[in-house]
Structures are given as C-alpha cells and as structure tokens.
Amino acid sequence: MTLYSYWRSSAAYRVRIALNLKGLEYAIEPVHLVRDGGQQHAPAYRGINPQGVVPTLLHGERVFRQSLAIIEYIDETWPAPPLLPARSRDRARVRALAQLVASDMHPLNNLRVLQFLEGEWSVPQAERELWIRHWLLEGFAALEALLADHPSTGRFCDGEAPGLADCCLVPQVYNARRFGVDLAPFPNVARIEANCMALPEFAAARPEAQPDAPAA
Amino acid sequence: MTLYSYWRSSAAYRVRIALNLKGLEYAIEPVHLVRDGGQQHAPAYRGINPQGVVPTLLHGERVFRQSLAIIEYIDETWPAPPLLPARSRDRARVRALAQLVASDMHPLNNLRVLQFLEGEWSVPQAERELWIRHWLLEGFAALEALLADHPSTGRFCDGEAPGLADCCLVPQVYNARRFGVDLAPFPNVARIEANCMALPEFAAARPEAQPDAPAA
Structure with missing residues (x-):
C-alpha cells in the first residue's frame, strides 16, 4: 500500500494512525502542499x-x-483490532465524534481555506489565527461535553482501546498546540490525547516522525 | 423517532432523505437557526x-x-433498502463522495461560518456570496470528475438505486441553486439530482415541503 501524505496534514495523520493501529506496512509518498505551488495540484x-x-x-x-x-475501508478489510465498536449505537457515537472533528473543525482551518483568506481577502495573520482558534475552541468545547457526559468514554474516546474517534482527535490536538490553544478547559480531550501519544502506533504517525518532515 | 431539523439545513435534509428512503415514520421538531438568536443555542x-x-x-x-x-446508524438498524453497497471497496467510494460534500463543501458555507464572516469581519454580502460559490464550484468540479470517471456511476451516484452519496449530493445542489451556481459544467451531478428529485422520498424531504418552511 502507498499513502500519499503530507507530514503536517491532519487528515493524512488520521490515516497514518489507523494503518499503524492495524500493524499494516505502507509506503509514504510525500505530496508537499506548499512547494511547487502545491504538489497536490499537479496533473499527475x-x-x-x-x-x-x-x-x-x-x-x-x-x-x-x-x-x-x-479508515472505514481499512477497518472492514483488516478487522483486527477493530477501530469501531461492535454495537450499532456505539458505532454511531464514535462516528459522530470523528465527524465533529472532520466536518466541523478541520475543514475551516485547513491550508486551502487559509490560503483563500490570505490571498483573496488579505486577511492579516493575526486575524487568520483568531479564525483558527475560534473554530478549534468551539469544536473542542462540544467534543469535551460529549466525552465528559458519556459512560462509554474511557482511556480513549470509546472505552479502553483506541479507534476511529481517537484517530481524529489526536491530529486536531496537534493543530491546537500549533496555534496556541490552551487545552486546560478540555480535560477529557487532553487526557485521551496523552493516552494515545503513549502508544507507539500514534507516536510513529506524528508529523515530526514523517520522512517529509523538515529537519528539526 | 424525532428529528430536530431546520427546513433549509442541508445536513438535516440529508437525514430526512435517508429516513424517507427507509420508509420510516418520524416527527419533525423544528429548530429555527435564526429566530430567537438561534434556537439551536438554547440550553435545552x-x-x-x-x-x-x-x-x-x-x-x-x-x-x-x-x-x-x-445515516449509517439508520442503515445498520433498518437494512432495507441499503444505502451503502455490499462490497467494501464500493462502500469506500460512496462514503468518499458523501464526505467530499459533508466535509469539504458544506462546512465552509453553513450559517455559523457566514455569521462569523458578517459579524466578526463585516465581509459584505457580495463577498460572502463569492466565498460560497468558490467552495461550491471547487467541490462540484471534484464530484463531477469522480462521477464521470467511474463505472459504478449509474442513474444515481452508485448504480441504479439511491444511497448515502445521493443523500448528500441533493441538498448541496439545492444550495448551489440558491446561490446562483450554474450546474452546466457538472452534467453528472445535475443528472443524478434530477433522477433523485423524481422520487417521492426526495421530494418529501425538500426544504419547501417541511412544516417549518415559511409560506411561499
């Protein structure tokens, strides 16, 4: 398998975690989102x-x-260890947590949107960072409420093993740190992220561990 | 079952279609997204x-x-008629089409984002509409390429019966019309939407057919 990835892409980070949790071998094919005007736009x-x-x-x-x-394809193709719970209602909860991140937080703060704000509207950097933090804070507040208020929440978003929602939570916390968002108001988010990062599958997926990460 | 819905919410529209395709009975509980400062913010x-x-x-x-x-919960709980194909690789394709709409088009153009642009940055209406059309056009171009270039595309996004991807495509086309986006460059998108809207399950889910829609 080959994963077209960018070291700091939070969507690619999710998939790297999932592949690692399944113990699958894969090659990284780097796509540099800034260099060459964005290699993701190349016709190939x-x-x-x-x-x-x-x-x-x-x-x-x-x-x-x-x-x-x-990630759902990976989970269906290599079922062990499962990334979604067995019961339908629990699967719905995990998917909702994942989609809160993937649909309501990340799309507002990704590169193409920030490029639009800067390139089309000349929004200054301080205002762009305000924008980023606004959507991160709103999303984390909802995520925290959903995690704090549910008996299924354990060491991870769902019980005692990492899964789909954790694959989404961890890269978003990485973004939060990058943009200076204080995680103190979100103790469950912070706790689960720490539990994840203690696992080698998550640590190996982090941006700085990627072959296309710039030298420190 | 009760669906908390707003007549013009494209995310609620998706679920209404799915419930109708399954032939399920449900009550609509309207949540007015503008009235009372936004009923979705009420503590209850x-x-x-x-x-x-x-x-x-x-x-x-x-x-x-x-x-x-x-929608995945509905599909797992009431399996007939299926909203996802049987083969894992086909399911991945349908989910990717759905997520292209749900993660990369809709979140940029929904009410809370437009309210931020207007309220925080005083972005004028003409510029907000330019923003909306930009993300719609970019998303539809990708959707069209994925539909045009795949043997699974049929009368609907996947073959000859409507499913998850169609539940997402149709509300997004509604938004496109609302904001004056010409669909001529996207013939597969337009064709599939027309095939969907000929079905009573889609027609009954449309915004103007909702109990909370304003009188014409």
Whole structure:
C-alpha cells in the first residue's frame, strides 16, 4: 500500500494512525502542499485525487480518498483490532465524534481555506489565527461535553482501546498546540490525547516522525 | 423517532432523505437557526446537542448526532433498502463522495461560518456570496470528475438505486441553486439530482415541503 501524505496534514495523520493501529506496512509518498505551488495540484496527482487534497491511499490497483472513508475501508478489510465498536449505537457515537472533528473543525482551518483568506481577502495573520482558534475552541468545547457526559468514554474516546474517534482527535490536538490553544478547559480531550501519544502506533504517525518532515 | 431539523439545513435534509428512503415514520421538531438568536443555542437544545447544530435524531431514549453518522446508524438498524453497497471497496467510494460534500463543501458555507464572516469581519454580502460559490464550484468540479470517471456511476451516484452519496449530493445542489451556481459544467451531478428529485422520498424531504418552511 502507498499513502500519499503530507507530514503536517491532519487528515493524512488520521490515516497514518489507523494503518499503524492495524500493524499494516505502507509506503509514504510525500505530496508537499506548499512547494511547487502545491504538489497536490499537479496533473499527475489530480489524476488520482481530482480534489487535489491529501490523503489518497493506493491498495493494489484501487484508489481510496477521504480520510474517514479510507479508515472505514481499512477497518472492514483488516478487522483486527477493530477501530469501531461492535454495537450499532456505539458505532454511531464514535462516528459522530470523528465527524465533529472532520466536518466541523478541520475543514475551516485547513491550508486551502487559509490560503483563500490570505490571498483573496488579505486577511492579516493575526486575524487568520483568531479564525483558527475560534473554530478549534468551539469544536473542542462540544467534543469535551460529549466525552465528559458519556459512560462509554474511557482511556480513549470509546472505552479502553483506541479507534476511529481517537484517530481524529489526536491530529486536531496537534493543530491546537500549533496555534496556541490552551487545552486546560478540555480535560477529557487532553487526557485521551496523552493516552494515545503513549502508544507507539500514534507516536510513529506524528508529523515530526514523517520522512517529509523538515529537519528539526 | 424525532428529528430536530431546520427546513433549509442541508445536513438535516440529508437525514430526512435517508429516513424517507427507509420508509420510516418520524416527527419533525423544528429548530429555527435564526429566530430567537438561534434556537439551536438554547440550553435545552444544547443539552442534547452540545455543538448547537442540527440535525439530532432521537430514537427511543437514545440521541444521535452528525448527519452521516445518523445515516449509517439508520442503515445498520433498518437494512432495507441499503444505502451503502455490499462490497467494501464500493462502500469506500460512496462514503468518499458523501464526505467530499459533508466535509469539504458544506462546512465552509453553513450559517455559523457566514455569521462569523458578517459579524466578526463585516465581509459584505457580495463577498460572502463569492466565498460560497468558490467552495461550491471547487467541490462540484471534484464530484463531477469522480462521477464521470467511474463505472459504478449509474442513474444515481452508485448504480441504479439511491444511497448515502445521493443523500448528500441533493441538498448541496439545492444550495448551489440558491446561490446562483450554474450546474452546466457538472452534467453528472445535475443528472443524478434530477433522477433523485423524481422520487417521492426526495421530494418529501425538500426544504419547501417541511412544516417549518415559511409560506411561499
């Protein structure tokens, strides 16, 4: 398998965690989102991902796009250890936590949006960072409420083993740190992230551990 | 079952379609996203949906959030007719189409984002509409490429029966019309939407057919 990835892409980070949790071998094909005007816009890459975004997973001759769809595919294809709980209502809860991050936090703060704000509207950096923090804080507040208020929450978002929601939570916490968001008001989010990062599967997926990360 | 819904919410529209495709009975509990400063922010509603967004589905005593998670729950709980294909790789394709809409188009153009642009940055209406059209056009271009270039595309996004991806495509086309986006460059998108809207399950879910829609 080959994962088209960018070291700091939070959507690619999710998939790297999932592949690692399954113990799967994969090659990283770096797509630099800034260099060369954005390698994701190159015609060859657009051929496999018409949106021009990462990640894309190649498995044999098949092409998979969109991080959560890729993770569900991985989970269905290699069922152990499971990334979703067995009961339908619990699966719905985990998917909702994942989608809160993937649909309501990350899309507002990703590179193409920040490039629009800067390039089209000349929004100054301080205002762009205010924008980023606004959506992060709103999302984490909801995530914290959903985690604090549910008996399924354990060492991880769902019980005692990491899964789909943790694959989404961890990269978003990475973004929060990058943009100076204080996690103190979100103790369950912070606690679960720490439990995740203690696992080698998460540590190996982190941006700084990627082959395309810049030298420290 | 009770669906907390707003007539023009595209995420609520998705779930209404899915419930109708399954032939399920449900009550609509309207949440007016503008009136009273936004009824989704009322403490009683925040109690079941800490994010303060629609939709929320109540099934018995259980609460379900996030439109795609809700639709997957509906599909697992009432399997016929299926909203996802049987083969894992086909499911991944349908989920990716759905997530392209739900994660990369809709979140940029929903009410809370437009309110931020207007309220915090005083972005004028013409610029806000430019923003909306930008993300719609970018998303539809990718959606069209993925539909045009795949043998699974049929009368609907996946073959000859409507499913999860169609539940997402149709409300986004509604938004496109609302904001004056020409669909001529996206013939597969337009064709599939027309095929969907010919079905009573889609027609009954449309915003203007809702109990909380304003009188024409």
